[in-house]
Amino acid sequence: MTVSAPARLARLLNLVPYLLARPGIELAEAAADLGVSDKQLREDLELLWVCGLPGYGPGDLIDMSFDGDRVTVTYDAGIDRPLRLTPDEATALVVALRMLAETAGTTDRDAVARALQKIEHAARLEQPPPVAVRLPGDTERLANLQDLLERGKALSISYYSAARDVTSERIIDPMRLLSVSGRSYVEAWCRSAKGVRMFRADRIDSITELEEPAAPPAGVTGNDLTDGVFQPDPQAELITLRVSRGSRWITEYYPCESVTEVSADEWLVSMRVNDMDWARRFVLGLGPRVQVVEPDHLAEGVRQSALAALANYA
């Protein structure tokens, strides 16, 4: 694997002050800390060894002493400090800290605020990063959830599932509290579902703490959230709706397989649906300007539901 020259240069310039600040550090520890392999780190050290001040004699080159697997920089040739933060690095850290400060449920807000101030100062920015963050959140609810997670017991919760429109009791072994796109979730092992599930904090209607400790089965890990919290099952049934302008917002709120324009005013929207009862409620709620193209049984289900509801008013 060849690393791009600039990335390697940045790493090398950073490595000298890093080691200088930690005399006698174990190579493996340094590699883990900096996110490089042991082999890469050794290669970097070999390269640094032949760099130094003009003259390039023994007293001019960067020097290190080794004691087993421990390394100490004995001569730094003038690169004793890391390079200042780039605008992107400063933006990344400052925005993330602002995000933390805004997330309901962050425990140590004071430390976050102090860190933010110090980073902004150290970044020596001409202007603060032009990014503002405001997240909603039920602080009290999250503080309560956090306490529960810290105490580490299994929980019995009453949870509203929008997919099935039922509130059910479940026993869960909480793993972590997450905040994604302004929504908070408890990630937990669900004993009823026998799997890892994300529970939206605002849909947990009540909680009882159990005596027994939370114990997710060994080897169970959290979800990969790279593609968002909700990933439709590719095997699930495909529904196709013909929607007009007024309902096109659904394409921003639900993952869609395709959106095709069929006329100046109408689109065909296809999405994967795990639960046909949910789909029926969804289409009913969208109203009369949405037509089910496929499957037929959904179209019929929607019509029958509307007729049955009308009978209530007869």
Add this chain to the structure above:
Amino acid sequence: MASVSRSRTERLVNLVICLLATRRYLTAAQIAATVPGYEHDPEDVREHDAFQRKFERDKAELRALGVPLETGTASIFDSEPGYRIAARDYALPAIMLEPDEAAAVGVAARLWRHAGLAAAATSGLNKLRAGGVEVDPHATLGIEPVIAVDPAFEPLTAAARARCEVIFSYRVPDDDKPTVRHLQPWGVVCWRGKWYVVGHDTDREAPRCFRLSRIVGSVKTQGQPDAFEPPENLDLIGYVGRNAGPVARPNTARVLVKPGRAAGVRRFAQPVQSTTDGDVLELRYAEPDSFAAWLVGYGADVTVLGPDEVRKAVVARLEDIACVPFSSTAYELEPA
């Protein structure tokens, strides 16, 4: 390949060390005579051209990394520009973080793991480590926010920093074609988990905000940096969240819900009484039409008892839905 890259990296490290060590500005010729890897015969035109191209590339690379290369002349008698790096501009200033502050920075850098500036967050954190900060990689702050950004985030924040005008295509969901917009970006806002860019729309001659997820294709910059000045005391959030207070629900409706059904309605309702037909509940609402649309989703499980404006809106909607042709063959696709 590996050895080329290695000698190039070696040359660049030596160049940085050399320029940090010098107080005088060094000309390209002096650098060539000093730093290994630039050896050439300055009298040979072809060799000299090759050196100059190499040196230009190296300078560009250092600047791209954020190395502050100063140019100037060593004395008033020199006509050729020279180069040096001022240590105070090069170095990260001393930063002392308490353990809890360092933990917060470590957690913050992790938030990017899935998105945009992940690499920048990691390299930034590594610079802090090199500055002597100890970061506990396992620290948590109770909750783990996950940052998810749209692809337009990076170019827009960079353009807002540089104060450079941008052009992008923008499509709102209820419009057919994206429109090309010109914006002087003041900043980017995360509001309730969605990202927006706020700035001066030069076509509309007014401040506007745009949702990043609606930008189609790439964001391009246009013209020079420092092309505009954002307003003083700019409140970015104010432009996005102006009309986003909590929804007032001054009205009350009564509904009959079938036993054990429509849990989604029950969660927001006050029970009034239970009958054999089901449970009578009270709900607060803002205006009848969107309230009716929500209730209609629950079909026959929910019947509106009153007021009349809601009852009528629900019945009208249901009648229209029952009339929607449901055979897919009834609507053959006409050509777009």
